[in-house]
Amino acid sequence: MIFTPAEEKQLVSDLHHQDPKAMWRLYDGYAGLLMSTALRYTGDYDQAQDVLQEGLIKIYNNVQRFEYRGTGTFKAWMVRIVSNEAIAWLREKKRSALVFPDYDLPDKDTVDINGDDPEVEMVPNDELMKMIGTLPTGYRTILNLVVFEARSHREIAEMLGISENTSASQFHRAKKALKTKILDYLSHNQI
């Protein structure tokens, strides 16, 4: 559902006045979008739903503090809450499944990152979501932060406790891996 600026402003006002119906309007209007955000981070539907539930509770509990500053700000605020929730979840749940070797393996794949851009328009959205979901956790997280939340590598480095170089390196690898997947998909479907 797409809210007009006036509707969005009214929704925020109703939430400030603790109107119970406004809670449902928010859910009905934004749950799909926020679910998609969570899914991009977790790569798993059930886990994304857990993240979304926690994120929505935080949104409802903190909406009184949100100050409406124009079109799109409310949506961006909610997306950021859900993405933070997803990162927190990944930190907690995935930590024990990860190992951190003291040597960084070079890439074996040979995709030319500087080659022609893949034709993203030819790939359905659901397929793109699946491709992102199957990226390694580190790649997927930094790709989301850079591309969809427009975070700088400095911000990411502070947020995740890594160096800027590491963030840039991960993003580089993420781009290459996603590009490979898109090209494979287009090649496989002869598009």
Place this chain on the structure above:
Amino acid sequence: MNLEHEDKWLQQLKARLDDHETPPDDQLWEALVARMAQPKPMPVKPRLRVYYILSGVAAAVIAFLFLLPIFNKGNRNEVKDNGNIVAISTEPLPKGKETMPCADEPIQANTTASSDVINVKSEDLKDYTPTGKRDNRSGARVHPKTTLEQSETRSSANRQHFDQSISKAETNIADKLTSTLTEGHEDEALIASAQTATPTVQEAQPAVDKRQETLTAAERWAMNTPQPSSRDTREVQKALAKQAGSFRERIDRWSMRTYAGNVAYASTALSPMSINDLFSISSSGKEEYLSWDKPVLMLRSSYDDNTIDLDDASFSHSSPFSVGATFVRNIGKGMFVGSGLFYSMHRSTFSTTHRGYDLTGKQLISFLGVPLQVGYNLYQNDRFRLYAFADGSLEIPLQRKVRINGNISDIRLTNSEIVRKEKLQFAIGAGAGAEVRINNFIGFYAEPELHYYINNNSGINTIYKQSPLNVNLNFGLRFVLD
């Protein structure tokens, strides 16, 4: 951050997915409303970690088991004090005091030259004391007012029958005193057998007539019987147990079991392990891990550049190897309880892909466990024991080490970390054991056991996750502590 010019396809990707919607499950709204309806949790003091609490419970159980004998000893002393025969006199009782003293009451010392003081528990003479029944409320023995004059009318046949009864009773008293003096325990089989041999009230009625003779006999026995040896005691007890028609309960109350064990068969594969598999961790495997180039802690962020995700790796788990010690206490009726500590080591191999490379590796995880066991002796004699038990255990993950072998020359990927926030592992189990006693103090035992490991939703892949139901085989030594 502005995407660079050459990342135009990423801008297109963002445009495509920015407003993409994925419908959540229909039940989510209801779950959300239910969550919102719950009262907000009040800030509370941080709760103690679960394993601290459970460790405390286990420590309390062990302390209780240690203290129990002290309390029991106190109770026994109380009875002993009340029932000690301070002295037994050979002098005739004065007129009017013909009623035989209650066995539970101390017989007053008669400090004549002919009296000798012996420290014999009157409780142990109760079977010998042929008169009266115990008052249910007071516990005092009630004696018929039989007098010497009455006893003189007894026939010689009765006297002969009595003499036989007394002789039989003395034998039982001697046996029981032997047991009591050497072991300090009341054995139900002993009591049962002694009571079986005790003359009935009717049979022993002439005891009043013969009280002087019987007391003399008891005194004579007490003074002349040498202190029995441990071997004699065992033989006497064995004979009594056989006489009672039941297996004698093991008399040692405290014991310590040390053991080593392994999962002989994992439920998934149900294939036996080789000897190499069984002992590889404690020999070559350990050295291999110690020789790591940089076994340092690398608690980096999970988004670090060279992170390898093992979530989708293919694991093959070897059987865990464990060593431990348990303190066991017999609590009577053939039952026993035990608790202690054990250390277990888990070894796994895995294969995965990373940046196009096929990687294999080893994972080594150690746990510290606290078991709590309750068991029952199914059969036992002096040399052999069969028992069944049920137990629960808590395992605390201590450390995980991972070594990855790439198929690239001169590259060694290592990782070692202290597991700080890993979840606890709970397990329940049941099994049976057989013990062969080597001597009075040491026994060898083997225990097959079925264990079920409760899912703790840990991210670490272990045999507990892959195969929650396991058959363990523990074997070890049991040391008698008392």
